Amino acid sequence: MTLKAKEGELARAQHQHEEYRQIVKEQFYDPLERSVPEPKAATSTGTAPQSDYYFTSYAHYEIHEQMLKDRVRTESYRDFMYENKNAFKDKVVLDVGCGTGILSMFAARSGARRVIAVDNSDIIHSARKIAKENGFDEEQLTFIRGKIEEIELPVQTVDIIISEWMGYFLLFEAMLDSVLTARDKYLAPGGFMAPSGSSIHLTLLEDEEYYNDRYTYWNDVYGFKMLTMRDPLFNEAGVDVVDGSGIISDSPSCLRDFDLNKVSSPELDFTAPFSIPVSRDARLHAFVGYFDIDFRGESSKPVDHPITFSTSANTTSTHWKQTILPLRNPLTLEAGDLVQGIFTCRKGIDNPRELDLTIDFWVTEADGETERVKRTGQTYQLR
């Protein structure tokens, strides 16, 4: 297998992540509750209804253990706050979706005057106890249970909003919409979001072994065709750790770059052209999507020590892995070819926490004109 976890210690994290995916999947596909509420759906109580599996899934401690152990993720937030204490000193900070309260405690330790930590999952009860265990009082670190869209904060405005809202392919789970609602309601002029930027990228993968194992396998199962099993897989976005050596382009295409201090919810559904040069002769088995994150503070007044991290296949793996979009018909490409196309990303129609992805693509020679592969298209669901 060339598509595999890059480090031994990742195996356990991957296993936990599969459990997490399962939980997220169940919350969407529980036979008794097939639809998930709109992220912004209002309830009169302001607390999670029993049926809201999204928040129930975040009550399980394993999900939080897995996120905390993702060091690329957690240390990026920590380093941003600890290395820019001057930006946090005496500030009022809002933590949207505090989970165990880890980001809130980083902010408090960085000198924030007050941190307001909000979560609509039962995990907030543990967060409150954890803060107490670590000597924070409710004045400095205030916990509020509820959906950020529905609760009222004890302050009119905040100086900084921190949140870890990212899902697979950045936008899965649609939590960013909630964070943007909080930004528009509470962020004071001159305040900033952490992270402040995020971008989605697309690149090309050759991995015969993975492709055969996952897709070609169904062509002959103990002497029987099972294309019925195989074909739906071509419309599913996979989530897996990709071995960077299978990436066949040195120049991935940036599909979208979001300034989180400014972007609006409707802009999270997007269509983007792409052009990806092939760097060596290879078979193209799949497109691969991933995202990058950066922490810079307010655009006009960047912090002294910006922090960035990537979820690409060429860096230390994170619990987000990479998103794999398999080709129904793998292609033989030559170094210098250009894989061009149009990529569309939309919230799922039935379930807005899922993503519907479409790729229309064609291949030309290096001149960008001479056609090598005719325009074709595939659609995928990330769920």
Ligand SMILES: C[S@@+](CC[C@H](N)C(=O)[O-])C[C@H]1O[C@@H](n2cnc3c(N)ncnc32)[C@H](O)[C@@H]1O
């Ligand atoms: C990805 S976890 C991050 C947890 C924690 N901040 C960390 O970094 O470990 C996202 C958390 O946000 C909460 N959450 C998601 N949407 C929310 C909303 N609209 N209102 C309040 N909490 C929300 C979830 O319950 C979950 O605990």
